[in-house]
Amino acid sequence: MTSNDIVIFAPRTPDSGRLLLAGRVAHCFSDYRGFRESGLKPAAFIVRSTDPAATGEWLRQIRRDPDHAARLAFVEGSVGEADAPVGDGPLPATVPELLERIDASVARAQAMRDKDDDRSPAALLLEYLWLRPGATLEPRADWRHPRLHHYPLLDVLERGDTDPQGWLQQLERDGLLTRGELRARQRECDFCGSAHLSFIDVCPSCRSIDIDQHAALHCFTCGLIAPEDRFTRGGGRCCPKCGTHLRHIGSDYDRPLETTSCRSCEHVFVEGEVVARCAVCDHSMAPTALRLHKLWSWRLSSRGCLVAQGRNPAQSPALFDAQHYASREHFSHSLDWLLKIGRSQGGTRLALLGLRLGNAVTLAEQLGAGRASQLVDAFAERLRELLIESDLATRLDAETLCLLLPGADRDRLAQLHEAVGQLQQRAVQPEGIGPSWQLAKVMATTADGTNAASLLEALEQQWQRPARARAA
Secondary structure, rough: OOOOOOEEEEEOOOOOOOOOOOOEEEEEEEEEEHHHHHHHOEEEEEEEEHHHHHHHHHHHHHHHHOOOOOEEEEEEOOOOOOOHOOOOEEOOOOOHHHHHHHHHHHHHHHHOOOOOOOOOHHHHHHHHHHHHOOOOOOOOOOOOOOOOOHHHHHHHOOOOOOHHHHHHHHHHHOOOEEEEEEEEEEEEOOOOOOEEEEEEOOOOOOOOOOOOEEOOEOOOOOOOEEEEEHOOEEEEOOOOOOOOEEOOOOOOOOOOOOOOOOOOOOOOOOOOEEEEOOOOOOOOOOOHHHHHHHEEEEOOOOHHHHHHOOOOOOOOOOOEEOOOOHHHHHHHHHHHHHHHHHHOOOOOOEEEEEEOOOOOHHHHHHHHHHHHHHHHHHHHHHHHHOOOOOOOOEEEOOOOEEEEOOOHHHHHHHEEEEHHHHHHHOOOOOOOOOOOOEEEEEEEEEEHHHHHHHHHHHHHHHHHHHHHHHOO
16 A cells, blocks of 8 residues: 655665655665565655766656556656656655645545556556646657657556557547647658658659759650750750751750659659658658658546546447447457347357458558558458348457357358458459458357357467467
C-alpha cells in the first residue's frame, strides 16, 4: 500500500539515509537498485541533481518500474529538454504547494482500491492521467527520434517491442481517451513509420538521380528534343539526328518546355518525378504513398476515469465496427448463446471458418504497412459481402478473421473456400504479391457440449500445426 513518505534520489545522501521534508519522512538513495531493495512505496519522488543525464536516467527508471510508474516525480536541479516531459516539473517552490500536490495524488490513489493488478503500459497511462487532475498527454518534436514527433511518456512506459502508437489508438477506440488539440501533422514512411524523409527529383524514365537543368532545342524536321549543346556544330546549329541545319527559330526549331535532361538515359522532360526516400530504412516511394499521421493532445474521458479507478465502465463498447464485424466479446457471447439454444432444442449443426494472414511480414516489407493494411481491410470488406444474414463475423486481431456459420455444411464451406481463393487472386498487386490467407475450419454440433473458447482454441491449433511443421 502506498505510504505518505517521499523518496529522494541524489548523488550524495545523508548518513542516516533519511530526513524530514515538509513534515514527511524522506528516504534518500543514490541508486535505483537500493530503492527497489528497500520495498518502499512512496507517495512521490524528488530527483536532486545538477547533472541532466543523471536526472533523466532516474526519471526513466521510475517510469519504467510498473510498481511506481504513475507516481509524482519532481525535479530539483537540471534536466534535459528531452527528459523533462517524463517528470512532473520542478519541485514546487513552497511546502504548502508540494503537500497540496502530494495529497491530491494520494487521495486519487485511494479511489483506486478496487483496481486490479494490471500493470500494462496502457493501464499505467490511464493511472498516470487519473492521478493528475486535468493532465494531458502531449506530443513533442525531437529530431533525434525516428518519428520526429512522439509522446515521451509513451516511449518510456513501453517496456516491450510493441508500438506505443498502437495501444494509444486502441485506448481511443475503447473510449478511454479523448482528443484535445491537434498539435502536428506529418508524413511518415509507409514501411518503418519514420518521419525523416528526403525528397529528390529523379528521371521519370529510368529513375536516375543524375538529372540537370539545361537549355534545349526542338527540331521541327524530325521532332528531336535534346540539350542545346548537342545541336552545336562549328559556328551554327545542326540536328544530330536528321542533319538539318537550324537557322531560324520558329520555322526550323524552337525552345521546348522540356528543360531537364537525364545524363544516364538522355531522356528530356519538363519536370522530374519527385520521390520520397526514408533516411532510416532507405525505402523510396511516391509522396502520395506516405502515411499521414496526426498528433493530438490526449486526456482521460469520463469512461477512462472509471476504468482507471477499477470501476465498471458506464458505457459499453460498440458491438460492431464500421465493416459490420462483431467485437470479439460479442462474437464469443453469441457463439455460446447459440450453443445453449441448440442444446435445449436437441442439437443443431454449425461451422467456424478462420482465416489468418500468412504473409503479413512479407506484405509490409514489399508494399509498406499502409498498403498492406488497406489490402487486408479491402479483403475483409469483400468477404463480409459474401455472408448471409444469419452469419456472424469478427476480427480476432489485425491479421485474423473468424466466421460463425449456423447450419453450414461442407458444400457451403467449399463455396467460401473457393470465394476466398478468387479474392486472393484479385488482390495480387503489380509487384506480384498479395495477401495469402491460411484457412482453418471446425464443424460442430451443439449437442457436443462444447463452448466458444474450445472451438476458437481448435482453430488456433490448426494454424499452429503448419508452423510447427515448418520449424521441424
